[in-house]
Amino acid sequence: MKVVIDGLGGDFAPEEIVRGVIEARKTGGPEIIITGPENILEKEFSEAGGMPAGVEIHNTSQKVEMDEPPSKVIKEKKDSSLVVGARLVKEGKGQAFISAGNTGAVMASGIFIIGRLKGIDRPGIATPIPGEKKMSLLIDAGANADCKANHMLHFAYMGKLYMEKVLARKDPKIALLNVGHEAQKGSKLYQEAYSLLKTGDLNFVGNLEGRELFSEQCDVLVCDGFVGNITLKVTEGVAQTIITMLKNEVGRSVKAKAGALLMKGALKSMKNRMDYEEFGGAPLLGLQSPVVICHGSSKAKAIKNAIFVGAEIVEKKVIEGLGQLL
Amino acid sequence: MKVVIDGLGGDFAPEEIVRGVIEARKTGGPEIIITGPENILEKEFSEAGGMPAGVEIHNTSQKVEMDEPPSKVIKEKKDSSLVVGARLVKEGKGQAFISAGNTGAVMASGIFIIGRLKGIDRPGIATPIPGEKKMSLLIDAGANADCKANHMLHFAYMGKLYMEKVLARKDPKIALLNVGHEAQKGSKLYQEAYSLLKTGDLNFVGNLEGRELFSEQCDVLVCDGFVGNITLKVTEGVAQTIITMLKNEVGRSVKAKAGALLMKGALKSMKNRMDYEEFGGAPLLGLQSPVVICHGSSKAKAIKNAIFVGAEIVEKKVIEGLGQLL
Numbered sequence: 001m002k003v004v005i006d007g008l009g010g011d012f013a014p015e016e017i018v019r020g021v022i023e024a025r026k027t028g029g030p031e032i033i034i035t036g037p038e039n040i041l042e043k044e045f046s047e048a049g050g051m052p053a054g055v056e057i058h059n060t061s062q063k064v065e066m067d068e069p070p071s072k073v074i075k076e077k078k079d080s081s082l083v084v085g086a087r088l089v090k091e092g093k094g095q096a097f098i099s100a101g102n103t104g105a106v107m108a109s110g111i112f113i114i115g116r117l118k119g120i121d122r123p124g125i126a127t128p129i130p131g132e133k134k135m136s137l138l139i140d141a142g143a144n145a146d147c148k149a150n151h152m153l154h155f156a157y158m159g160k161l162y163m164e165k166v167l168a169r170k171d172p173k174i175a176l177l178n179v180g181h182e183a184q185k186g187s188k189l190y191q192e193a194y195s196l197l198k199t200g201d202l203n204f205v206g207n208l209e210g211r212e213l214f215s216e217q218c219d220v221l222v223c224d225g226f227v228g229n230i231t232l233k234v235t236e237g238v239a240q241t242i243i244t245m246l247k248n249e250v251g252r253s254v255k256a257k258a259g260a261l262l263m264k265g266a267l268k269s270m271k272n273r274m275d276y277e278e279f280g281g282a283p284l285l286g287l288q289s290p291v292v293i294c295h296g297s298s299k300a301k302a303i304k305n306a307i308f309v310g311a312e313i314v315e316k317k318v319i320e321g322l323g324q325l326l
Numbered sequence: 327m328k329v330v331i332d333g334l335g336g337d338f339a340p341e342e343i344v345r346g347v348i349e350a351r352k353t354g355g356p357e358i359i360i361t362g363p364e365n366i367l368e369k370e371f372s373e374a375g376g377m378p379a380g381v382e383i384h385n386t387s388q389k390v391e392m393d394e395p396p397s398k399v400i401k402e403k404k405d406s407s408l409v410v411g412a413r414l415v416k417e418g419k420g421q422a423f424i425s426a427g428n429t430g431a432v433m434a435s436g437i438f439i440i441g442r443l444k445g446i447d448r449p450g451i452a453t454p455i456p457g458e459k460k461m462s463l464l465i466d467a468g469a470n471a472d473c474k475a476n477h478m479l480h481f482a483y484m485g486k487l488y489m490e491k492v493l494a495r496k497d498p499k500i501a502l503l504n505v506g507h508e509a510q511k512g513s514k515l516y517q518e519a520y521s522l523l524k525t526g527d528l529n530f531v532g533n534l535e536g537r538e539l540f541s542e543q544c545d546v547l548v549c550d551g552f553v554g555n556i557t558l559k560v561t562e563g564v565a566q567t568i569i570t571m572l573k574n575e576v577g578r579s580v581k582a583k584a585g586a587l588l589m590k591g592a593l594k595s596m597k598n599r600m601d602y603e604e605f606g607g608a609p610l611l612g613l614q615s616p617v618v619i620c621h622g623s624s625k626a627k628a629i630k631n632a633i634f635v636g637a638e639i640v641e642k643k644v645i646e647g648l649g650q651l652l
Contacts, residue, residue, distance in 0.1 A: 132571070142505060145513040179468060179555040187471040187552045210559030214567040226513045229505040230553055231560050233536030238564040241540040245458070255588050262585025263576065 003029075003310050004094035007036030008063050008081040009101025011297050017100070018044040020303025025052040029304070030311040033094050035060050035081040060084045064101055066296060070108035082106065086113040089289045096310030098281065100294035100303065107143055110284050110291040117319065119326035122147065123286030124155040124225070125293060126162055127232060128279040131216035137163060138177075138213075138221045141282060142229035149192035152176075152222050153200055157325050158285040159220030160202060165316040166309075171203045172219035177227060178207035189224065197222065280305025283313060286322070290314060329355075329636050330420035333362030334389050334407040335427025337623050343426070344370040346629025351378040353630070356637040359420050361386050361407040386410045390427055392622060396434035408432065412439040415615045422636030424607065426620035426629065433469055436610050436617040443645065445652035448473065449612030450481040450551070451619060452488055453558060454605040457542035463489060464503075464539075464547045467608060468555035475518035478502075478548050479526055483651050484611040485546030486528060491642040492635075497529045498545035503553060504533035515550065523548065606631025609639060612648070616640060 005021060007014045014036055021032050022045075031054040034041060038059040045051040062080035064073050077083055082101050086109035089097045097114065099106045111123060124140035139155040140147065156174045163172040176194055178186045183194055185207060197204045205218055210231065213221070223231065250256045280302050281294035290313040292306045313319070331347060333340045340362055347358050348371075357380040360367060364385040371377040388406035390399050403409055408427050412435035415423045423440065425432045437449060450466035465481040466473065482500045489498040502520055504512040509520055511533055523530045531544055536557065539547070549557065576582045606628050607620035616639040618632045639645070 132574075145505060145511075145516075177556065179471060179552060179559075185471075190471070190552070210556045210561075211563035211566070213560055213563045215563075226505060226516070227553060227556055230503065230536045230557060233505075234539055234557050234560045235536075235564050237537035237539045237541075238561050239568065240537070242565065242568050248458075249591075250589065253591060256591060259585040259588025259590075263582045263589060264585075265575075265579060265582060 001311060001314055002031045002033055002094040003096045003098060003307050004033045004035065004058075004085045004088045005303070005307065006081045006085045006097075006099035006101050006106075007034040007041050007057075009099040009106070010294065011066075011100075012299055013100065014041055014044050016299045017303055018048055019300035020298075020307065021055055022048055022052055023300055023304040024307040025054055027304070029307050031055070032307065033058050033088060035085040035088070037061065058084065058088060064105055066102050068102060068105065070102070070104040073102065073105040074108055074112055083109055083113065086110060086291070090114050095314045096290045096292065098292045098294065098303070098306045098310050100281075100296055100298040100306075103142075103293055103296070106291060106293050107284060110287050114291065115288045117286050117288055117322060117326075120154055120158075120286035120322075122151040122154065123284050124151075124158055125228070125282050125284050126159055127228070127282040129213060129221070130279075131214050134216055135279070136216065136219050136221055138223065138228055138231065139285070140223065140225040140228050141232055142225045143284060144225035146226070147189070147224035149189060149196050152193040152224060153196040154286065154326075156197055156200065156202055156204075156220060156222045158322060159222065161318055161321045161325065162283065162285060162313070163219045165318045165321055166312050169219050173205045173217070174202045174220045174222060175205050175208040175218035177213075177221050177223040177231065178209065180209065181207050183207075193222070280307075280309045283309060285318070288319065290319065327637060327640055328357045328359055328420040329422045329424060329633050330359045330361065330384075330411045330414045331629070331633065332407045332411045332423075332425035332427050332432075333360040333367050333383075335425040335432070336620065337392075337426075338625055339426065340367055340370050342625045343629055344374055345626035346624075346633065347381055348374055348378055349626055349630040350633040351380055355630070355633050357381070358633065359384050359414060361411040361414070363387065384410065384414060390431050392428050394428060394431065396428070396430040399428065399431040400434055400438055409435055409439065412436060412617070416440050421640040422616045422618065424618045424620065424629070424632045424636050426607075426622055426624040426632075429468075429619055429622075432617060432619050433610060436613050440617065441614045443612050443614055443648060443652075446480055446484075446612040446648075448477040448480065449610050450477075450484055451554070451608050451610050452485055453554075453608040455539060455547070456605075457540050460542055461605070462542065462545050462547055464549065464554055464557065465611070466549065466551040466554050467558055468551045469610060470551035472552070473515070473550035475515060475522050478519040478550060479522040480612065480652075482523055482526065482528055482530075482546060482548045484648060485548065487644055487647045487651065488609065488611060488639070489545045491644045491647055492638050495545050499531045499543070500528045500546045500548060501531050501534040501544035503547050503549040503557065504535065506535065507533050509533075519548070606633075606635045609635060611644070614645065616645065
């Protein structure tokens with residue numbers, strides 16, 4: 001099995017991508033094809049201690065910028081590390097594609113180059129939500145700004161299968177993110193989604209509110225991509241604001257500074273629990289081969305973990321399972 | 327000027343409502359009518375040191391439960407503290423209505439008893455978002471689960487007027503909550519809302535992402551009520567989760583406990599900045615008289631502040647201003 005990774009995707013590419021690839025190989029990860037300009041990648045590998053066995057470079061000449069429109073990327077950047085990476089997976093040279101590059105372009109490459117799974121209109125991004133004891137999955141975290149209720153039903157099936165196969169959760173609990181617990185709550189779209197989820201072959205536990213995001217009451221939390229993206233980014237913003245506020249308050253007094261020093265271990269352990277990097281990336285589910293979308297600011301650890309996520313989706317046959325379910 | 331308050335609304339009614347009323351009168355607040363069973367309220371006042379001048383009790387016999395459907399409340403609870411409170415405002419006996427009771431029923435009473443302002447299809451809840459230096463307003467925070475783009479334009483006008491008149495902000499910056507900064511981002515609804523906001527007579531500064539909620543880049547942040555409610559509740563959930571995590575981590579080590587003790591001032595000052603009670607309540611704008619919706623868990627301080635919010639909307643003629651704008 002081989003995983004393909006975009007060597008130029010992300011704010012810290014290619015350095016952190018190369019380091020992540022090396023880490024993955026060191027810790028029993030799959031074989032890897034890395035896309036990008038050969039000379040640059042070779043230099044990075046040699047600076048990082050040499051290219052490990054089981055890694056090959058696939059030379060490409062173009063680079064995708066973080067803010068380029070996806071349609072332009074697909075049309076005009078055919079020899080970019082991103083588009084070529086997706087194409088290698090489409091051609092069967094690799095079984096999963098990983099990128100920390102332009103999220104819209106990664107999604108578009110997944111959908112238009114690798115292709116949708118039969119029966120799935122809208123692939124969805126599944127993002128891990130850390131709880132105190134276990135993680136859950138938010139799907140769709142931003143692939144589809146406009147959804148229909150049956151797309152949301154598909155998100156539920158995809159999430160269920162991922163949790164069953166990759167995380168060995170038995171009969172995963174599916175919930176709908178909504179503005180209240182009662183069945184009739186929310187917009188027309190959410191009322192309709194509630195009905196579909198309830199009658200589907202799912203362990204549907206009902207609606208959960210925004211404040212229950214970390215409450216570990218479900219394994220898979222379903223929403224449309226617009227709401228999912230707002231939810232994730234608000235979470236990021238609140239966490240960042242609280243950390244900044246705490247830092248500022250601490251800066252104002254010597255006593256508080258001493259206190260913060262004593263609490264350092266506790267604060268660090270808290271930060272680890274919220275740490276995006278631990279999870280690697282968010283799989284885009286519903287495609288013929290898995291694509292793992294990494295945060296633009298991913299460093300080596302996140303990249304390594306994303307490589308393992310991609311490999312696991314292949315090994316545990318999540319996609320074959322989804323094909324059978326639909 | 328008189329403000330009417332629901333004496334039985336909220337988890338801590340009537341005790342905290344009565345204490346809030348006393349606080350408001352002590353600190354120069356408006357005259358107040360409090361609705362509820364006379365004997366119960368009289369007892370509360372006498373236990374709290376006596377009923378201040380400028381406060382009168384309006385006797386009612388029914389109580390609205392927190393989970394009763396709004397339509398049922400309006401039809402079957404005509405002599406409840408909530409419905410009677412709204413009616414007193416409709417009849418001109420008071421100029422603003424405050425309640426910490428069943429949010430849906432408070433909204434319904436506002437819309438169906440007090441009535442919408444001419445030209446406004448959908449009143450919106452305006453919730454204060456605390457920043458480090460100044461607060462901004464999120465509107466609609468949950469009154470309308472299904473919105474059209476022109477409703478969102480109206481939310482912008484309402485927010486603008488509130489910020490200008492009540493908070494004396496000059497030419498308030500209006501932004502749209504969205505999944506990216508570019509004009510073409512988001513769902514069809516948000517793309518259309520963007521166009522309307524851009525061409526409206528507004529200081530429109532464009533889209534803001536969820537992570538920029540506390541970034542103080544705008545005075546008024548517009549969204550539909552479904553997204554607004556999710557945004558607020560996710561914020562609440564994340565803040566609560568971080569505080570709990572910090573507490574748990576601290577519990578694990580003596581060193582961390584000592585540190586937390588030293589940091590106490592910093593943590594308290596942080597908590598104050600996030601404190602819902604400081605702001606009192608969220609005005610429901612777009613009605614013929616203002617309604618202020620308080621958190622169900624409001625205590626005296628929040629109630630007192632909500633009374634001032636209601637009075638200020640009347641004094642600063644926010645509603646007359648909105649009538650002229652449309």
